[in-house]
Amino acid sequence: xxxxxxxxxxxxxxxxxxxxxxxxxxxxxxxxxxxxxxxxxxxxxxxxxxxxxxxxxxxxxxxxxxxxxxxxxxxxxxxxxxxxxxxxxxxxxxxxxxxxxxxxxxxxxxxxxxxxxxxxxxxxxxxxxxxxxxxxxxxxxxxxxxxxxxxxxxxxxxxxxxxxxxxxxxxxxxxxxxxxxxxxxxxxxxxxxxxxxxxxxxxxxxxxxxxxxxxxxxxxxxxxxxxxxxxxxxxxxxxxxxxxxxxxxxxxxxxxxxxxxxxxxxxxxxxxxxxxxxxxxxxxxxxxxxxxxxxxxxxxxxxxxxxxxxxxxxxxxxxxxxxxxxxxxxxxxxxxxxxxxxxxxxxxxxxxxxx
Amino acid sequence: xxxxxxxxxxxxxxxxxxxxxxxxxxxxxxxxxxxxxxxxxxxxxxxxxxxxxxxxxxxxxxxxxxxxxxxxxxxxxxxxxxxxxxxxxxxxxxxxxxxxxxxxxxxxxxxxxxxxxxxxxxxxxxxxxxxxxxxxxxxxxxxxxxxxxxxxxxxxxxxxxxxxxxxxxxxxxxxxxxxxxxxxxxxxxxxxxxxxxxxxxxxxxxxxxxxxxxxxxxxxxxxxxxxxxxxxxxxxxxxxxxxxxxxxxxxxxxxxxxxxxxxxxxxxxxxxxxxxxxxxxxxxxxxxxxxx
Numbered sequence: 001x002x003x004x005x006x007x008x009x010x011x012x013x014x015x016x017x018x019x020x021x022x023x024x025x026x027x028x029x030x031x032x033x034x035x036x037x038x039x040x041x042x043x044x045x046x047x048x049x050x051x052x053x054x055x056x057x058x059x060x061x062x063x064x065x066x067x068x069x070x071x072x073x074x075x076x077x078x079x080x081x082x083x084x085x086x087x088x089x090x091x092x093x094x095x096x097x098x099x100x101x102x103x104x105x106x107x108x109x110x111x112x113x114x115x116x117x118x119x120x121x122x123x124x125x126x127x128x129x130x131x132x133x134x135x136x137x138x139x140x141x142x143x144x145x146x147x148x149x150x151x152x153x154x155x156x157x158x159x160x161x162x163x164x165x166x167x168x169x170x171x172x173x174x175x176x177x178x179x180x181x182x183x184x185x186x187x188x189x190x191x192x193x194x195x196x197x198x199x200x201x202x203x204x205x206x207x208x209x210x211x212x213x214x215x216x217x218x219x220x221x222x223x224x225x226x227x228x229x230x231x232x233x234x235x236x237x238x239x240x241x242x243x244x245x246x247x248x249x250x251x252x253x254x255x256x257x258x259x260x261x262x263x264x265x266x267x268x269x270x271x272x273x274x275x276x277x278x279x280x281x282x283x284x285x286x287x288x289x290x291x292x293x294x295x296x297x298x299x300x301x302x303x304x305x306x307x308x309x310x311x312x313x314x315x316x317x318x319x320x321x322x323x324x325x326x327x328x329x330x331x332x333x334x335x336x337x338x339x340x341x342x343x344x345x346x347x348x349x350x351x352x353x354x355x
Numbered sequence: 356x357x358x359x360x361x362x363x364x365x366x367x368x369x370x371x372x373x374x375x376x377x378x379x380x381x382x383x384x385x386x387x388x389x390x391x392x393x394x395x396x397x398x399x400x401x402x403x404x405x406x407x408x409x410x411x412x413x414x415x416x417x418x419x420x421x422x423x424x425x426x427x428x429x430x431x432x433x434x435x436x437x438x439x440x441x442x443x444x445x446x447x448x449x450x451x452x453x454x455x456x457x458x459x460x461x462x463x464x465x466x467x468x469x470x471x472x473x474x475x476x477x478x479x480x481x482x483x484x485x486x487x488x489x490x491x492x493x494x495x496x497x498x499x500x501x502x503x504x505x506x507x508x509x510x511x512x513x514x515x516x517x518x519x520x521x522x523x524x525x526x527x528x529x530x531x532x533x534x535x536x537x538x539x540x541x542x543x544x545x546x547x548x549x550x551x552x553x554x555x556x557x558x559x560x561x562x563x564x565x566x567x568x569x570x571x572x573x574x575x576x577x578x579x580x581x582x583x584x585x586x587x588x589x590x591x592x593x594x595x596x597x598x599x600x601x602x603x604x605x606x607x608x609x610x611x612x613x614x615x616x617x618x619x620x621x622x623x624x625x626x627x628x629x630x631x632x633x634x635x636x637x638x639x640x641x642x643x644x645x646x647x
Contacts, residue, residue: 060610061607090403090404091404212510213592226488228488341609342611345608345609346419349421349601349604352593353421353425353596
């Protein structure tokens with residue numbers, strides 16, 4: 001009797017041990033292309049033994065995926081900071097970040113604080129910053145022009161050679177270019193709608209300029225590389241990547257100011273491995289790791305010490321695109337209130353349908 | 356209970372059990388999701404996470420010209436695609452079924468099938484490489500000196516149509532081959548013997564005989580085209596307006612599941628109506644067309 005008991009206990013114990021070792025820890029990460037490069041994943045696994053499973057996505061897709069499962073299926077996601085609060089209020093797909101588990105000393109402090117503020121719902125923080133960047137113009141500077149504005153996308157000089165995304169950043173960019181302040185009108189739907197209808201008229205009237213609306217970064221880079229497009233609204237990283245291949249092409253901060261975004265780390269509501277998630281967050285903010293991510297994504301991070309490790313070519317491209325004035329002029333996206341996107345959606349649909 | 360009754364009820368249970376997988380499939384994977392979509396389409400967002408019953412999403416389809424025009428455009432282009440596919444596929448099917456013999460027959464059939472071994476996405480990108488401004492055809496025309504500058508052949512309705520016809524070809528050829536196969540050659544010979552010419556034979560003998568195949572091919576092609584997403588979006592570029600694209604946008608980029616569901620239900624209802632209308636006009640029954 002006693003012997004069987006011992007055997008049974010041993011069997012159970014070894015079973016538990018076996019399942020623990022067989023079920024190596026896993027971190028399911030929902031992120032953007034380039035944010036979790038293989039070398040970083042390998043280093044992380046070597047140090048912690050945790051396997052990272054990456055799913056590539058974009059803002060809308062992340063929210064849609066998490067909404068469909070009510071926050072399950074992933075342990076860590078990376079939406080932009082302006083899209084966190086409204087999605088949380090609307091669909092309750094995240095859980096608050098425990099700030100005591102985050103190594104705050106690794107961060108650029110101002111960016112950490114502003115992200116915490118903009119992703120707060122009912123006094124709880126839902127996001128910490130990771131990668132930041134801007135939207136502006138990618139231009140072929142062979143024409144010799146020195147200053148650019150978003151209005152050039154509508155200029156006759158670029159007829160049939162223009163590309164941009166048919167998404168909200170384009171609307172915001174044109175609103176700023178037309179002298180409006182759409183961010184200030186976020187809480188005033190009537191005023192915001194007025195601004196949008198001005199932008200709509202403008203974009204419809206110069207739709208003939210557009211070669212194609214791009215939807216993924218690679219599609220845009222192909223259009224610019226082949227010379228089919230010479231002026232485009234796009235991300236800084238794309239412009240810098242092209243600058244490496246062709247000195248004539250570079251990213252330019254437009255006169256009305258580049259649009260700044262910060263991609264965050266958030267914890268999906270039904271994530272299963274929060275500990276691993278915190279470990280990953282702290283790991284990628286180490287300066288040398290952050291520099292690896294910067295060279296893979298082409299985008300800078302919120303890690304304070306990383307600048308010293310970034311390769312020279314990229315930091316030169318960066319300096320060519322941003323002087324101090326252009327940096328100060330970056331318009332950072334404030335949190336989007338729910339409901340605005342319905343208004344914008346209708347405008348975008350109408351632009352798409354216009355002949 | 357008599358023995359026969361018992362045997363009968365046993366048989367019924369067996370039949371029921373055999374049907375079970377199908378019934379479960381139909382219920383859980385077809386019926387239930389559709390009911391849920393119907394349910395979602397009938398509500399409206401009031402505030403954060405609060406919804407109430409409303410017909411507003413359906414109203415939006417009929418009051419916002421953009422939406423029903425997109426639908427109309429999609430439907431008209433799908434009908435056109437179906438007609439073109441039929442015209443292109445009929446001679447091919449005739450050749451495979453009646454003219455080609457033995458090995459060449461299976462080779463031809465395989466040739467129709469091979470493009471479908473790669474995914475639709477890859478095939479569409481293939482078209483894009485051929486047709487873009489810096490693409491194969493454009494540079495070929497330039498080297499031959501036929502055109503002066505690069506030609507853009509992407510991003511217009513003709514290209515979308517070409518892509519759609521190409522994608523649907525197989526689904527027209529297969530039912531046509533299988534019906535034409537059954538056509539007795541002597542019937543065609545009889546038409547000639549009675550003094551008819553090629554056109555008469557086609558009109559009076561071949562087409563009426565192949566009608567069920569034509570109708571089933573048309574239904575499949577029409578439904579596939581109407582529900583296609585990749586080809587019109589990628590080849591159509593900035594002016595591509597396709598109804599499925601609207602549904603995708605509502606669900607994914609606008610987070611408006613309510614509107615997207617309403618569009619989904621409308622697509623289902625309206626396309627079923629169009630198929631029904633087509634069957635009435637061609638005086639065919641659905642069961643007969645699909646039974647072939």
